[in-house]
Amino acid sequence: MSFHDKIWFQDSPLKWLFWPFSFIFGLIVRLRRFLYARKILSSYRSRIPVVVVGNIMVGGNGKTPVVIALAEELSARGFRTGVVSRGYGAHPPMLPYEVTPDSPAAEAGDEPLLIKLKTGVRMVTDPRRSRAVQYLENDLDVILTDDGLQHYALERDIEIAVIDGKRRFGNGHLLPMGPLREPVSRLGKVNYILNNGGAMPGEYPVRLVPGRVCRLNGDPADLPAGTEVCALSGIGDPERFIRTLKETGLCPARRIAVPDHGFVPADEARRVAGDLPVVMTEKDMVKYGRKDLPGFYCLGIRAEIAPEFYDRLVSDIRHIQKERGIS
Incomplete structure (x- = not known):
């Protein structure tokens, strides 16, 4: 277990060494949300529904298998579906970069390439996710963003948070004192919570x-x-x-x-x-x-996600399409 894991998930008293940095990080998080909410910082609104799949905690939460499952299910239900991602650690020759089954992992990124191979849907990477969405939106019905819950430069219609049911939120503190990118209260503003490994009331279980x-x-x-x-x-x-x-x-x-x-x-x-x-x-x-x-x-x-989750998600997407006059 790493030093950070011991502090974050075993609630070591050493966490208090990081309190000043966590306090500053929290101020930055709140200020950033305020600036986007007041339209002081601009964000891009797509003409088609955008569904963000992300989390509030660093580390693995099972997000990528969830994105794959969503892309497969929405495609099976008749939606022309695409996925956009930051492409963490990738070095593409151009941006936006559309991933193909033959893309090298070094260009595409490991998770985007895996999503492309497993689902076959269009997959585009760009640190500016809004640019990736603009690249795809005229050819699709719905776009999933792999991660990006905190990427407020892209407006979203539906937010899905994936959490680890075993680790939950660690010691409950923001980085670097704890493992959280945003406070736990942020989950009160998302549309769906998917729980990988032990759902609580109001959460959909993921197996x-x-x-x-x-x-x-x-x-x-x-x-x-x-x-x-x-x-x-x-x-x-x-x-x-x-x-x-x-x-x-x-x-x-x-x-x-x-x-x-x-x-x-x-x-x-x-x-x-x-x-x-x-x-x-x-x-x-x-x-x-x-x-x-x-x-x-x-x-x-x-x-594996409960069918009632998919039914509700599809209903929400179709409602958004109707509101925007999209057939």
Whole structure:
């Protein structure tokens, strides 16, 4: 467990060392919201419905599987759906950048590339999400933004907050004293709260269901239950991947430490793993070029959300379309 995790999720008294910085951060957060709310800072309103999927806490909350599930469900219900993202850590040759199935992960970013591969919908990255929305909006019915709850330069019609039901909000303090980007009270202003792992009243439960183990090129693989493996997970909450491996019957005997969005070369991963199979997340898989590397596997997950959530979301989107005269 990292130093920050001990402070944020074990409520160490060391957190008070960061109180002055957290106080200043809170002032900045409130001032920024005030300036956008009073139209002192400008924001872009799209002609089509924009649905923001984000969170108020740093680290992994299961947001990407939720975005994938939403894009698939809205597409299945007849909406021409697109996704925009900041493209964290990516180095695209131009902006906006439209992700294709053949895009290198270094250009597209790991999460945008994974979303494109899993859903097939149009996927565009740009640190200025409003510019990405303008690039897409004339060809689509609805746009999802992957993260961006705090990106107020883009107006949104529907806000969906994803929270981790096990970690909740840590010690409940703002960065860097705690793990929060905005106060917990911010959730009172969103349209939906999706809870990954233990929903409370007013929250829709999300269940992350593991898929089957595959080779990095997508071919099915057979790792029998009880197999000892080396876990590789460059995600915000690596402990969640360890739990998922155990749910499938695999035994994570070793781990490869990777920062969120990070990358470990295959030869380095093999050195740490020894003779154990290396099993990684799909988010990590895309960084290896989806090539069949002997001894390397990935385990995907999908987000299951209650049908009544989708029914209500679709109703809200259609209502917005009607208000704007969009057929």
